[in-house]
Amino acid sequence: MKLLLENAHIEGIRYYEAYRKHGGYRSVEKALKMTPDEIVEEVKKSGLRGRGGAGFPTGMKWSFLAKPEGVPRHLVCNADESEPGTFKDRYLMEFLPHLLIEGLIVSSFALGSNATYIYIRGEYAWIPDILEQAIAEAKNNGWLGKNIQNSGFDCEIYVQRGGGAYICGEETALIESLEGKRGNPRIKPPFPAIAGLWMRPTVVNNVETLAAVVPIINMGGEEYGKLGVGRSTGTKLMSACGNLNKPGVYEIPFDLTVEEFIFSDEYCGGIPNGKRLKACIPGGSSVPILPTNLLLKDSKGEARQMNYESLSEGGFATGTMLGSGGFIVLDEDQCVVRHTMSLARFYNHESCGQCSPCREGTGWMYKILKNIEYGKGRKEDIDLLWDIQRRIEGNTICPLGDAAAWPVAAAIRHFRDEFEWHIDHAEEAQTRNFGLAHYADPLPVVTA
Amino acid sequence: MADNIKVTIDNITIDVAPGTTILEAARQIGGEVAPPTMCYYSKLKGSGGKCRTCLVEVSKGSEKDPRPMPKLVASCRTGVMDGMEVKSMTSDKVIDARKGVTEFLLLNHPLDCPVCDQAGECHLQDLSYENGSADTRFEFERRTFEPEDIGPNIQLHMNRCIMCFRCVFTADQLTNTREHGILDRGDHARISTCISKALDNEFIGNVIDVCPVGALTDKTFRFKNRVWFTKPVDAHRDCPTCSGKARLWMRGEEVFRVTARKDEWGEVEEWICNTCRFETKDAKDWVVEGPTKVNRHSVISQGHYAGKVGTAKQPVLIDKVIGKQPKLTFDIHSESEVNKPNIHLSQIEGPAHSDDFNTPG
Incomplete structure (x- = not known):
């Protein structure tokens, strides 16, 4: 069953007319008749979990938002999708920009955000134009701006391009970057729900999470919660x-x-x-x-x-x-050592340099992995790698340290003999890969 | 006081005001309980949390919520809660993490202490003495940076920098014109002015004092003397721009260096201006108050200047810290013949030589 990509194949769905014709903006109509707290309640009931990676329940995150009198609140959409291997948000924004805008309007209404920001990855050079066009279309049709659909609720959505740093996908680094500062993660607490963008209460959600708010409102939180398994x-x-x-x-x-x-x-x-x-x-x-x-x-x-x-x-x-x-x-032809080295290089390059374990440790891991991959490794290096990742994990300001440590830890945990083979057969390792059938199972037969 | 809350650090309970950080509470206890800090500076707003040397284990969150915190926390940025129980040097996890951080900090550090002006009062030296290992496991070429000239008074050695951000905060909060900052990212991040500008500000000399390592040193003192051969005295003068309370580092009658006065945690008590620091190097300009009590740091206290390393709180500590004898800085006189307490360095003519110490008397 498709909820988000249901209409993705329809021609012209990127534009307002086709999107509206196929049931677009129904959730905004419905949401504006509810109270903000009711929407948060629906999202809580749906059991929606953050789609950005950590899987934190969205409804709970929303209910943490501080609501002091007279202080504006903000919703920020994290579209800084830079994780290697992840490109779902790009697809969503490129082909269904109105779905995201719709989700943003509903969520902004629920959270009371009159100025909502989309922080988009710098490398997605062509997508801000698509989004801005969608925003303009929505505005022309009265879904954004002052007094949306005569509900008395004002909302503007702004698109902000990032400079191309992976670290700016971390919510506090994103907020710093959005404020125009160097994209270094903040030290928590305080959490963004208390003091985020410009020290105002802020919720940062992933693109897919916000898009999922649309089907939740359309079908009701309880119905949505029935889909899927467990939590x-x-x-x-x-x-x-x-x-x-x-x-x-x-x-x-x-x-x-x-x-x-x-x-x-x-x-x-x-x-x-x-x-x-x-x-x-x-x-x-x-x-x-x-x-x-x-x-x-x-x-x-x-x-x-x-x-x-x-x-x-x-x-x-x-x-x-x-x-x-x-x-x-x-x-079976891929080399786990080379693969791990490549990831270590990425995290070394993307570390913000703020805290010492991540700044120094990621580079060290990369250099050792490079040695192993290029036939200069030694047996002790594997244990050393393990020791380094152990001392990075959990000791850093933001999760980038963990993210750098986990792939190395898992590769050593599950593929240690491949590392050893690389070290023992230094010359052969340059020309061919270890493993082959060793880890691969026989071809499974799928009955579906 | 009724409003105070109780926090237990390494089995020592103390009453502190709400809003105190774990680190500040530990410093109130004093001695070896206080975690080492490389980036936190109580006088600079927003500092801390970066070096990770002050990690502690919170074994009990608070009276209301006794769950332990899942990860080690940076004590300089974590507030205390009522009934919180913290393990600093009684936790093997913390000791291990601290060793790890020390190793990471030393990874690309040039270890040029023999030619470094900071040697003897370097916080990284203290940290590695306490938590470091004897040799490195890092077998690669160390990271180096192109030298950059940042003005006539301050020498920047980027290779020694540990990225504590203190100098950036200092320039931000003490002065209105910050000319330097962090450029680049990750392990090639560096302190720089970007366009080779001179740091020019009346109070910019204070970045030398806040720097925990030898990355920012005083050009007027460069290679002139080793800090442990100079005698620190507290002095003051009438200064139109700052408080004029400074510390002179003298040898005989000659003033080699002027710095701000530092407290037992190595933090500046009162900021001084550039005129006092760089230009007033004549003993006649100063009113000397008396010798400085060096009470925590490094080899300076190993001369004939009052050794205050083991304070009155030490014996209490040994009872309470189970099985872990706090490490005192070793007594140099039992290890070496130099720096005999009865020989006054200031009375030696010219550079000190081993003969000066070996002659009886």
């Missing part, structure tokens, strides 16, 4: 990439198994060239990598499903996270 409600956009026949953005129900998602023709269509599945990162580059045997079945031997709980079953020892939904698949 994972609704649907999720997955951006699948890597060695897949059909990479792309898919909207999935939460009871879908990982196996079906990778191999069925409805979704990713299996691994190309008859190769086998070696490993997968299911939620964007920051979450732990899993080898095939742990990916398809969890530690209890049950088929793993694409939802928050099932993917994180067993903690980091045997599980991973749903994260932001950047599904990266590695086939």
Whole structure:
């Protein structure tokens, strides 16, 4: 069942007329007749969890928002989607800009934000134009501006481009950047819900989270909450990439198994060239990598499903996270050491340099991984890497330190023999990869 | 006081005012309980939280919510709650994290202490002495930066910088014209003026005092002397711009260096102006109040200047800190023949030599 991408295939859905014709802005009409607290209540009932990566319940986040008298509040849409492997928000903004605008209007009304900001990643150079056009269309039709649909509620949406820093996807760094400062994460507390943008109460939500508010209002929070499994409600956009026949953005129900998602023709269509599945990162580059045997079945031997709980079953020892939904698949030819090095380089480059463990540790990990990959590694290096990641994780200001540590930790945890092989066979490692059939399971047969 | 709240740090309970940070509470207890700080500066608003050396474990959140905090927290930026229980040096997790942070800070540090003017009063030296390991596991070329000239009075050694942001806060909060800031990101972030401007401001000399390492040093003192050979005295003068309360670092009658007075945590008590710091180097200009009591930091206190390392609170501490003997800075006289307490450095003509110490008397 599709909730967000239901109309994505309709021609001209990017523009107001087609969008309105297919039921657009119904949720705003409905929401303006409710009270803001009722909307927050609906979102709470829906069980919607933040789609940006951490999976924090959105309704709860909204209810934390401080409401002091006479102080403006702000809603900020985090469109700084820079996680390697994640591109769901781009798809949403590019093809369904009005869905996001609609979600923003409803959420702004619920939170009492008269000035709402979309902070968009600098590399998405062409999307601000699409959004601004959508905003202008909405404004011309009375959905934005002063006194929206005679409800007495004013709302403006502003689009702000980022400068292209990954760290600005962290909510407090985003706020700093939006204020025109250097994009360094703030030290919490105070949390943005108390003192965020310009020290005013602020809610920062992901694009997909805000878009999901539209179906929640349309169908009611309770109905929405019935979809999905356990505490994972609704649907999720997955951006699948890597060695897949059909990479792309898919909207999935939460009871879908990982196996079906990778191999069925409805979704990713299996691994190309008859190769086998070696490993997968299911939620964007920051979450732990899993080898095939742990990916398809969890530690209890049950088929793993694409939802928050099932993917994180067993903690980091045997599980991973749903994260932001950047599904990266590695086939048998891919080298985990090289892959980990590449990620370490990314985090080294993107560390803001504010706190010492992340600033120094990420570069150190990258240099060691580079040595291993290029045949200069030693056995002790693996333990050293483990020690470094252990001392970064949890000791930094923002989650970037954790995000840099987890991929390295998981690669060593699950693929230690591949690292050792790289070190022992330095010359051979330059020309071919280890692993091959070792981690890959026989080709699964999907009955669907 | 009725409104005060109780907080227990390393089994020592203390009453503090609400809104105090864990670090400030620990400093009120004093001694080794206080976590080391490299970036926090109580006089600079917004500082702290960056170096992560002051991480502590909160084993009990508060009386109302006794759950422990899941991660180690930066004590300089975490407020205390009533009934909070904190473990600083009694927690193995904290000791380990501190070791890790020390290692990270030293990773790209040039370790050029023998030629560094900060040696002897360097907070990074103290930190590595307490928490560092004897050798490094880092086998790569260290990060280096192009030298940059930031004016006639202040020398910038970017290679030594640990990115504490203190000098940026100082320039921001003490003066109206901040000319330097952080450029670039991540491990190549650096302090710079971007367009090679000279730092020019009446109070900008204070960035030298706030710098925990030798990244910002005094050009008028550069390579002139080692700090432990100079004798610190408190002095004052009538200054039209600042309080005029300063500390002179003298050898004989000669004033080698003027700095602001620092308290036991290495923090400036009163800011002084550039004229006092750089231009008033004649002992006649100053009214000397008496020798400085050096009571916490480094090798300076190992000369004949009153050694106040083990304060009265120390014995209490040893009883309470279970199984962990607080480490005192070692007594240099049992280790080395130099700096004999009966030989006054100021009476030696010219540079000190080992012969000066080996001659009896």
